């Protein structure tokens with residue numbers, strides 16, 4: 001039999017919070033189906049928690065609970081470890097210990113993967129064990145396995161989407177119900193969408209971690225969270241949302257990963273920022289905590305992946321999918337597809353990235369103002385697509401949408417406008433995506 005198991009697959013669960021409690025429930029409620037799909041029963045060997053004696057969202061037999069996570073992952077009867085604690089440590093140390101001790105690992109921890117993925121991937125390869133993390137990006141949506149396996153024979157050129165449920169929920173509530181920011185954030189937290197520290201969602205760290213994972217898999221290279229240009233939604237105001245509405249657009253927090261062909265060969269760019277998109281665009285209709293990811297590849301063309309991006313049960317669905325594959329692989333004593341980073345591509349800075357801006361300015365309603373504003377654009381080589389002016393007494397509101405230019409040039413235009421005597425305020429600056437040029 002050469003290492004092939006003829007006993008139940010035993011799973012150690014680390015963390016029993018929003019996601020962990022749903023993992024326990026699915027392992028328990030679907031025991032017969034899981035056994036049939038895996039080829040052996042799947043049993044919980046233990047559940048590591050921070051504190052014993054707490055009321056939990058799911059009933060866990062007391063004898064399975066332990067506060068000794070390291071002791072649990074290094075037990076000889078543990079075949080598979082599911083890490084849903086989150087954060088960098090102790091999660092990293094526990095995953096490394098589990099792999100070294102011969103267990104395969106399933107994790108939902110995008111923060112850790114985006115910070116130190118290569119160390120974990122190398123440890124999994126050295127141990128000849130699986131490290132799967134479908135739940136880490138876009139919750140229940142199968143997106144990492146398609147990138148890693150289904151599209152392995154194609155050349156992916158762009159990945160664009162909404163990958164954070166909490167911020168999408170907040171922006172959707174602001175747009176459709178006129179909710180305030182903190183009211184909508186409270187609701188997202190209560191529904192189990194937000195990270196333990198919701199700053200990770202609001203400031204775009206969570207989406208940037210996911211963008212790093214997506215770009216790495218899509219382009220077969222290494223992109224870390226720090227390589228991703230990151231802007232969150234904390235600065236998005238009710239007036240930005242209203243301004244988008246006037247343009248028949250909506251504000252979304254987007255993650256955009258691109259393969260860019262240049263004279264010296266390809267490079268990659270990855271960014272996360274709020275952007276205005278037209279209401280006719282499919283991403284505009286992604287509501288609440290749903291996520292959607294577009295993948296563009298040379299042979300397949302455009303693919304769209306859509307579904308629940310956050311929440312206990314949807315995330316546990318992705319964890320269980322990985323768990324079944326990893327368990328089958330353990331039974332067959334094989335290892336699934338890992339990461340490849342052979343392309344080793346340089347990462348462009350945000351300034352080099354090509355974008356478009358929507359600007360709203362309060363200006364003096366005087367002759368020559370429009371010409372001076374247009375001059376600021378042309379000095380930096382940025383072409384204007386549309387200008388709308390509304391007089392309001394002695395001042396006027398100008399709404400300018402640019403054509404595509406480098407982000408550095410667009411940023412320089414904004415700086416210059418802010419310094420102009422005629423310009424009372426640059427009241428909204430927002431990138432534009434998905435609209436016709």
Ligand SMILES: NC(=O)C1=CN([C@@H]2O[C@H](COP(=O)(O)OP(=O)(O)OC[C@H]3O[C@@H](n4cnc5c(N)ncnc54)[C@H](O)[C@@H]3O)[C@@H](O)[C@H]2O)C=CC1
Nearest residue numbers: 015016017018019048049050084085086108109310311315
């Ligand atoms: N909630 C969601 O919608 C999603 C969460 N994730 C990821 O899943 C992971 C877990 O997220 P949630 O379940 O939402 O968080 P949570 O905060 O509800 O659960 C984490 C649990 O781990 C426990 N814990 C902390 N340190 C521990 C330790 N040393 N030993 C044992 N237990 C410990 C905490 O007490 C808590 O119960 C995170 O990496 C998160 O980024 C991924 C996709 C979606």
Ligand SMILES: N[C@@H](CC=O)C(=O)O
Nearest residue numbers: 164165166194195310
């Ligand atoms: N906090 C995250 C959870 C899923 O990854 C989100 O809101 O998307």
Ligand code: NA
Nearest residue numbers: 134137139141
């Ligand atoms: Na996923």
